[in-house]
Amino acid sequence: MIASKSKQRSRGWKEGCCCRCIIQLGWMIYWMIEWLAEGILFIASSKFRIMVAIVISYAFLSTTALFIAGFFENSAVAPSLWNKWIPDELSPTWERIRLDLLDKEMKRKEMLKLLELERDSKREEMKLKGRDEWEEISTKSITDSVLIEKMGKHSDIDRLFQVKGDYLGDIKNDWSQAYNLYKKANELNPLEVNYLANMAWALLKLNRGKEAMKCLWKSYEIRPTYGSLVSLIDVAWKLNDWEKYDWLHGKVLEGAREGVQRREKVWLNPYLALHLPLTLEELKWISRGYSMSHDATDIRYMSKAMMLTYPKWDGKRKIRVGYVSPDIRNHAVGIQIRSMFEYHDHDSFEIFVYSVNEEAKMPDHVYAKVNQTADRLTDIHIKEWSEAAKRINDDQCDILIDLALFTAYSRMDVFAAKPAPIQVAWLGLAVTTGAPHYDYIIADQTVIPEESFPHYSEKVVWMPHSYHIFDHKQFYGLPSSKKYSFSQYLFSTKIPTDQPPPTQFFFCNHQNNYRLDPQIIYHWTNILKRTNGTTLIIKHQTDESTDEVKKQALSFGISTEVDTPGEWPRLLFMRGGGMDHIHQKSICNLYIDIPKYNGHSTSGDMLWAGVPVLTLPLESMASRAAASFIKTSGIPELYIHFHFLFGRMLNILLRIADSWEDYEEKAVWLSSFPPEYFAFRKKIEDERMTNPLFDTFLFVKHLEEAFEEMMRIRYAEKSNPRHFQVQNLQSTFGAKQLQNPT
Numbered sequence: 214m215i216a217s218k219s220k221q222r223s224r225g226w227k228e229g230c231c232c233r234c235i236i237q238l239g240w241m242i243y244w245m246i247e248w249l250a251e252g253i254l255f256i257a258s259s260k261f262r263i264m265v266a267i268v269i270s271y272a273f274l275s276t277t278a279l280f281i282a283g284f285f286e287n288s289a290v291a292p293s294l295w296n297k298w299i300p301d302e303l304s305p306t307w308e309r310i311r312l313d314l315l316d317k318e319m320k321r322k323e324m325l326k327l328l329e330l331e332r333d334s335k336r337e338e339m340k341l342k343g344r345d346e347w348e349e350i351s352t353k354s355i356t357d358s359v360l361i362e363k364m365g366k367h368s369d370i371d372r373l374f375q376v377k378g379d380y381l382g383d384i385k386n387d388w389s390q391a392y393n394l395y396k397k398a399n400e401l402n403p404l405e406v407n408y409l410a411n412m413a414w415a416l417l418k419l420n421r422g423k424e425a426m427k428c429l430w431k432s433y434e435i436r437p438t439y440g441s442l443v444s445l446i447d448v449a450w451k452l453n454d455w456e457k458y459d460w461l462h463g464k465v466l467e468g469a470r471e472g473v474q475r476r477e478k479v480w481l482n483p484y485l486a487l488h489l490p491l492t493l494e495e496l497k498w499i500s501r502g503y504s505m506s507h508d509a510t511d512i513r514y515m516s517k518a519m520m521l522t523y524p525k526w527d528g529k530r531k532i533r534v535g536y537v538s539p540d541i542r543n544h545a546v547g548i549q550i551r552s553m554f555e556y557h558d559h560d561s562f563e564i565f566v567y568s569v570n571e572e573a574k575m576p577d578h579v580y581a582k583v584n585q586t587a588d589r590l591t592d593i594h595i596k597e598w599s600e601a602a603k604r605i606n607d608d609q610c611d612i613l614i615d616l617a618l619f620t621a622y623s624r625m626d627v628f629a630a631k632p633a634p635i636q637v638a639w640l641g642l643a644v645t646t647g648a649p650h651y652d653y654i655i656a657d658q659t660v661i662p663e664e665s666f667p668h669y670s671e672k673v674v675w676m677p678h679s680y681h682i683f684d685h686k687q688f689y690g691l692p693s694s695k696k697y698s699f700s701q702y703l704f705s706t707k708i709p710t711d712q713p714p715p716t717q718f719f720f721c722n723h724q725n726n727y728r729l730d731p732q733i734i735y736h737w738t739n740i741l742k743r744t745n746g747t748t749l750i751i752k753h754q755t756d757e758s759t760d761e762v763k764k765q766a767l768s769f770g771i772s773t774e775v776d777t778p779g780e781w782p783r784l785l786f787m788r789g790g791g792m793d794h795i796h797q798k799s800i801c802n803l804y805i806d807i808p809k810y811n812g813h814s815t816s817g818d819m820l821w822a823g824v825p826v827l828t829l830p831l832e833s834m835a836s837r838a839a840a841s842f843i844k845t846s847g848i849p850e851l852y853i854h855f856h857f858l859f860g861r862m863l864n865i866l867l868r869i870a871d872s873w874e875d876y877e878e879k880a881v882w883l884s885s886f887p888p889e890y891f892a893f894r895k896k897i898e899d900e901r902m903t904n905p906l907f908d909t910f911l912f913v914k915h916l917e918e919a920f921e922e923m924m925r926i927r928y929a930e931k932s933n934p935r936h937f938q939v940q941n942l943q944s945t946f947g948a949k950q951l952q953n954p955t
Contacts, residue, residue, distance in 0.1 A: 478502035493668035501647025539570035539622030677941035721801035
């Protein structure tokens, strides 16, 4: 009975389904007939004819545009087709360009074909002459005796010359001989671009930059990779070689953005990336690619297998803080952190410092100072990340701070193993790491405003003043009140006299020439052209770079030559100084910063010397640092005074511009009001000793407050890292006296 009812229900369902399908099919046929009728009526209308005309016109114009644009991508287009779409008046120009491109392409292909044949022939010879034996010994430790023996036996193996070149350059520091060996390797195997790159590196060491650029361009012609482009722009920045800068800059920027869009690793060091107009999100992805590229898979699994243990904290014992740096030496970072370990509260904190650079050692004054004031200074020169991470983990640090990040000799691979429960990025490079194993980044409200938080992988810790530490009080001491006199030995360019007229106004920028580009030279020359009796002082790096800057300035209408004897040139190049360099820089009247990448240590130097700083903050942390220093220097209180006095809606006394036009206007305005300007400069000098920017003791107290909050979040709240702001302790710990903060 049950089975019979089931069959009836099944048969009823099938009959109902068929009926519903027939009804739906009927409706579909009805709607199709109706749409067809409406379509016939529409075709007969004038609207359809207009639409057809528009579609055909759009297809014709877009096809034509794509066809013409294709010429720029493919130089091998037929001359008849090329000339067909070029206006008659432009035909000679385009024809010359086309022939030049075709000629270069044919020559390149012929060269590559010959080089391939030559290389294949030599490879066959090498196989017959015992190359396998060389391959076996080349991975062993290289010594002079081994090289002499194998050079005699395998004198035609290109890799042998490369290895000996590496040995002489890296170990013996004999770059002249290293270059000759790389050149020989290149002659034996011209298609191996690594030999050309090595030749370029050796030439840079020998200050032969132009030849180095030729090697890199040849390498790019043989193998046009993105890495080759990055090497080219890196050297172009070092040399200020701007002959093909627009094209090179555009290609590197385009390649970086394409890599970010495809979510691929971009082979561009974040330090280089900060010199390009990339967005914060693009910088975050590029940084992530580098910070996660240290054998990431291996580290991710092996660090768990290492059984790293983390300390417990009950709020009673000392907080153990570790600082990891390759710059515990006479270095910009080392000089700024030199005194901070002394000012830590050693009753509440146990301070570990890990030096990861073999060049940092006794009797270096920074190394000696840190060794004396930290609870423990440990040299970690272990190459293997797992051993280095285990060594740090053995000390059971609660908080581990990376003071290097993407800079030279850093150990981001060790941080990837997470040897401490809380890891912090600070000071080494003003950029996000993009990595999940860094919990916090030390910043302030100026360099990382709240709207930028999503573009940083770390949680942001806002310091009350600036994120940067400056130890100028303890290291340099108070600059002399006696005005530094001009002297020819300070300059690589000739000055007319040691005593400039009192009305002469000196702009300056002492950043490394790597930060310069045609855009900033353009704006600086605009400022000079709009002012009288002004001179711009730039840091002299090399003769080659100085010549290039002169050439670029001349193209914008500013010459280093003078028309009248005794007249001051519009452009001067100043050599770097020793311990007295702060006093030397005080001869300048206004420091005009480079917006894309601010002077960090340099801006601090200028403010300590009493020289006002003009900056234009952009989006990245590196481009907003100088604005942070200026605000921390206590200048906002003067803004009200000057705004009332002159009625100007300009943030002059903050020395912070909000556009390129404003940047130029502020520089021109300041050079035009010497009495007010010098009154302002005197106020900066008078307030140096109470300026929180130079109060190392106060900064350390704020840092300790940040450390305690990190520990409270993890252990008391049992929460994940979060953004927070450090309480301002200036009323309790600020304004300590020179070299005696306690």
